[in-house]
Amino acid sequence: MDLDEIAKTALDALELAHVTYGDIKVGEYAHEHIATKDGVVEAMESNITSGYGIRVVKDGRWGFAASNDMTNGGIYAAVKKAIELTQAAKKITGEDVSLTEEKAIKAVYKTPYKEDPFAVSFDEKVKLLLAADEAQRRVKNIRISQSYYTGWKQKKLFASTEGSWITQDLLECGGGIEATAVSDTEVQNRSFPNSFRGQFVTGGFEHVRKMGLVEHGEQIASEAMALLTADECPAGDMDIILDGNQLALQIHESCGHATEGDRALGWEASYAGTTFLTPDKLGTFRYGSDIVNLTADATVPLGLGTFGYDDEGVPAQRKYLIKNGIFVDYQTSREVASILQRRVPGYNKSSGGTVRSDGWGHLPMIRMTNINLEPGGEGEGAGRAWTPEELIADTKHGIFFSTNKSWSIDDKRQNFQFGTEIAWEIINGKLGRMLKNATYAGITQVFWGSCDAICGRDHWVVWGTPNCGKGQPPQLMHTGHGAAPARFRAVHVGVVAKQ
């Protein structure tokens, strides 16, 4: 498959059709996955998909057509279809599409890595997973042992009628383990390094090798067994510390989605909802305490939202969304930035470079890159850099929550409720009894306003979230969230205990 030829054919067709703007993303996407359960390799698969998506603006409306038909006839048909969609959309009156001015870019970008996971034999990867699976089963009476590995790579070319021509080779992989203990009334899971199949990075297989999947097998299986007879998480308002892997999802749901510019403009109202962070709040609204600094950073090494250029050809960027607790910017596209420039006095930023689609076949839209809670102790007003031990020692009565189990938030990204696989009570600065079925709930800006301590960079990890859903038809995007353990005061915990 010659990506260049396909892109040239599409651009020629777009020029002949006199579109206002057009681009094509053409690529090949590969994915491999291995899963073991109870010592059996129950999934070993290799998937490859290729095709292209063509975006068109004509007569002030968007049209998008994607196809796996790589022939010239297929490309012409897709261009024709995209234009047909613009004309149908024109039947409804409304504001014409406008885009910010961006430089045309010709570039090549590749994910830095040491070891290509696709070059590591299936046999070697299976051996690693089976060893991790076996380690869990050393714990007596553990009901289910599981281990996972997943790799993704994409080779894609973005070309536009404005002259951009960008080739990118992106490589991602990760893995994890999960032990399940079952009694007559309980089901308890423990995962490592994270739940929902593990930890994922944009990088090479060397990161899977050093995760310590085998080394942690017995520990997580023992914890799962212990949870069966652990005390229920008590109910009440108390101080909580979130481990980095739980805080990552808290950031994802309550900041990441809340600061998507397209949601703020109502574009996702029909599915995922809107956001309480409306444009009138830009620059003034207090989202969190002074030490809360949240960035959208597509440049951070290993982040699952790290790349060279977004799917509009805009360079990867690092931008503050929340600066010292104040809401200062959205994640934006060329179109959203253009609208904000017209609607929000003083807003003069160009695209934030956050537009992606989950393959060649879906419409690129604003998607989280790496939405990070910056480590404590970095930058003016960012507080001190705590260690987890200091945080616990400084907490009189509270709960330490680790590893996400359930997550839910309303359509404006305010009312949330999370559950974790495991928690421990903190009494007089020391970790105490293990707690099961731990939950906490709150309102976004109240919760972040209660953040009074964040651990430093030594404890900061960019956690990968490979299953972020958005859009119609639905897309699953890979995002990252840098986080270190942090403390929040007087949070409502133990919703289940009241059952």
Add this chain to the structure above:
Amino acid sequence: MIGPTKLKKSATIALQQAKKLGSTSCEVLISNGVEEVTRFANSMIHQSVFLNDSLVHVRVCIGQKVGVARTNRIDKEGISDVVIRAVEIAKLQRADPFFVGLPEKASYKKTDKYYAKTKHVGPVGRADAVGIVIKEAKKSSLVASGAFTESENEIAIANSNGVWGYQTGKSASLSTIMMGEKGSGYGAQSAKGGREIDPHQVAKTAVAKATLGELIDVPAGEYEVILEPPAVAELLDFFAWLGANARIYHEGVSFYQGNLGKQFFHESLTIADDPFHPLGYPLAFDYEGAPKKKHLLVEKGVLTGLTYDSYHANKHKKVNTGHALLAPNTWGPIPTHMMIEPGVSTVAEMIRNVKRGLLVTRFWYTRVIHHKQLLLTGMTRDGTFYIENGKIVGRARNLRYTESVITAFKNIKSVGKTAVLEGSEGSPSVVPALHIGKFRFTSTTKHG
């Protein structure tokens, strides 16, 4: 559409190639289709998309070693490449002692008649329908958003045991959320073809939901509830995954464990997986070629059946019920055509029988807190109404629920007489409204 003749030829070539390369048995599934979506927001069309794609899935078995590879290239080279990859993986696999073999040849029910009168309306027809929805919204000073989807596909399955199945399908749905000063309202319709969609009715429902009642403070707590079909469908998604699914059952994680054959729910509740329900999207065979048929999961409150694919049926010495998903499936044989048998009540009658409760249009962002208790949490959305003494007296702000589906289904007071096809985060289901005696809400929001 490519059609059965060409697809059978492609599948046969793939099976022959796999055999030459050393497979002892092989399965080939090919699907192909298009999907178009007209999406609107702020009362204008903002996204219009078209996707044409295919899937070639090959499961190669060498004894009990199983490898799977997929591609979307449907040409000769693409199919050859995917077979080679599947064989290579199978050779590197470990033997699965529980894998016995692929399903045997079977005959399938015809599904063509379900689509005999089905037609789509295309981009212009969808834009016209969206125009009707927007016009109705504007009449009531509401802002409309939503999506109108039309899709068409074909699916073929073949294996080295002689399995051959082919069917086509179509689907369409229009949904809208209308937002006004009081809050938002939801209206939707799913059907086989776009021409069956009535945008006037969808708009009317959403306008009514967005404008009904004045906002009042309804505190968190336990309430009687009437769940309208979209809300019921969301609960049923989780029931399908964590209830009758044989994988979950035999892991000891499902509430079916120890309760099969027992009166478990209210006697008015009957749940089935029905791939041939006239309102649903028919499916003649599962994703490994086993024939589909209606399968009772709950009959008058008694837990009656589990869902199996060939792997779990062999492993646990049970009968395959035809619920395989695409291999390798680590989720288990989840039923995908759920339906609840309608009862006798209208929603209006249910409202009249509520002393103090809530009418819930739909749920949002439902997630599992406790698997075995099927304890879920989520939000109400796009129309939650407070009922007192048999009448809707106000519009509630959205509430968070934290409730066990088991408890809810035990406390059913009545089942709606009209079942409708509902899309949801899982598979579409055919469901009526449910009147439930008590349902726990654990927090509130500031918007309705």
